[in-house]
Amino acid sequence: MDNIIIIAISALGGLGLIMAIILYFIANKFKVFEDPKIDEVEEALPSANCGGCGFPGCRAYAEAAVKSAKENGNLDGLNCPVGGNDVSQAVGKILGLEVEAKDPMIAVVRCNGSRTNSPGKVNYEGATSCSFAHALYAGEGGCMHGCLGLGDCVDSCDFDAIHMNPETGLPEVNTKCTACGACVTACPRDIIELRKRGPKDKRIFVSCINQEKGAPAKKNCAVACIGCSKCLKVCKFDAITITSFLAYIDFEKCTLCRKCVEECPTSAIHEINFKPRKPRPEKPKAKAPEADKSVARKTTTQKEVVTQDLKDEKDNKE
């Protein structure tokens, strides 16, 4: 009886031992080397897995960062928008690199076509999806560039940072925004832009992307940019450009002097988080002159803006 137990134990034990030895050699043979730094970098990342950096998740970003540090000796083009400066410094420290400090960004909704500014001419009934409504028609207010108000941006946000205001029917971004860019991609009309957060969250931007001529733009929305060039003339810092009847403020050049805000005849330029200014006597409103027709039609896409900014930054450093 005892014999059987001993045989069984030794047979199974021996088998286990042999297998373990085989596995040991196989594991050694097929070992994949993984830089321990990848784990360290991943640890330092926010683990939001939002994809804002352009990689599928934080692990992929960590791998790319380690690879870039090893091959290029820098972290160019790698940016974790959620973690911001702190995280990029931490990652730089782990990889033994110096990382330039970047200005924090925020998503900005460039449309003010609320229910009062752009009253509805038709009623929309159908799927609650901006992409679908965009393919279907111009919008309740009639502006074919304006916000459709169906909340694709809200659905895309992983950080609870953008919400619809039921009164205006427009999305509003709060301070939780990490500038991951998900809403920028989700918006079928490219209304949302990532802009510099600014000192104490102070920002100035043109809250309109309507590229129509003044008259048709104004017909659909009281606060549309009509391309009158008044802001262009008043800006001393060359921060404003006008392309196809639409003003755009370059946030890298803008010094937040607020002159353009006062000048805008349709209140299309917004200032945020500024102290209320002293009251001034109201100027009589002049008729908006027709904008220069020779300006070539060119839409500045998000990517172009970003690359331009990076270039400018480099130039400044040099």
Added chain:
Amino acid sequence: MGILRTFALGGIHPPENKLSANAPIETLPVPKQAIVPLGQNLGAPSKPIVKKGDEVKVGQLIAEAGGFISTNIHSPVSGKIFKIDNAIDGTGYKRPCIIINVADDVWDDTIDTSAEIVSEIKQSPEEIIDIIKNAGIVGLGGATFPTYVKLMPPPGKTAEYLIINGVECEPYLTSDHRLMLEKGREIIIGTRILMKALNVKKAFIGIENNKPDAINHMTELVKSHDDIEIQSLKVQYPQGGEKQLIKASVNREVPSGKLPIEVGCVVQNVGTAFAVYEAVQKNKPLVERVVTVTGKSVKKPSNFMVRIGTPISELIDAADGLPENTGKIIGGGPMMGKAITSLEVPVVKGSSGILIMEEGESFRSTEGPCIRCSKCTYVCPMGLEPYLLSKAAKLSNFEMAENESIMDCIECGSCQYGCPAAIPLLDYLRLGKLKVGQIMRNRK
């Protein structure tokens, strides 16, 4: 008589409501101003060849084809070009249009405007295709696919049958019905022209049996022709769909993602056949079409022969005005049509009807949860699963939507029609098709 032909899979039978079936086609006076959109066909928009201030005659070429799948546009009126500017059209957006101020009604000299019927076909097949191409003819059923492209089968493929679509399965619409009754002779000659161009020996004209007068009239007309057969089809929506009609007529199935030429068939609308007759025999380009103006509370549901570019407000006025309880104005039929956002939208080549819906009728109930009753799957004529596809599109799972063949959807709306939870299935299907189409194009 036996069992009537129809397609095999799915289908619904909504109330027909053919209110204007007995209203003869009235020719509407020329509008004061014509708005001619440059994008009137499927494919690339046309390029204008006139400029502001030019004098044009009816039938004069004003815009050229802007690509292979694109068509010429001819002036539907005579007068002066007012401007070439953006104006709102049926898409709901402002798009480039040629706006013409009408002076009088002078036709181009080369066009035969007499009522005489020319039945002898002198042109060779190549000449016919050339004339159709130059006349700017598109599929008048509503899809506006350039007709001449359909008449040139790709190398290695030959057409065996020509199927003329007189089904008009959309409720309310009667423009094709009236055209068959009043212009039947011309349609038969148009069919013969198309047969010659395609070199086919047999043509079918499919008509649903809710139009017995049209079936009798057309049967009478083709008595002397052995090669044209009138087929009486069972009333079933969406029989007017190309693939459904081929299945019903010749019992062939078009493979997924392929064109009807794959099974040797070419389908053309009766309106297109009529336009082909006018272009080939009368040298008259596509400048007018029949449009039904209808609706339950419309005082005078009518069929109008109107010039392209006429604002729809003029058509509604001619039908004794807009009823007070109007909820929606739909361009096209109630199943596949699209709500119009402005009364200034012009009639284009693809407008088959204007449907004025009452408030109660056009009301959409609130979307409820899907109870998996599978009604949508049962009625889908393409054998798809609309509940699944719409959910996939809603949740942006476009990979799944593509794998489940969302691109086979013909957007007939049968699924949404019967949905007890009032889910806007078709809206999400269209969204899915849009996105999957983009993804597929980017992949190429």
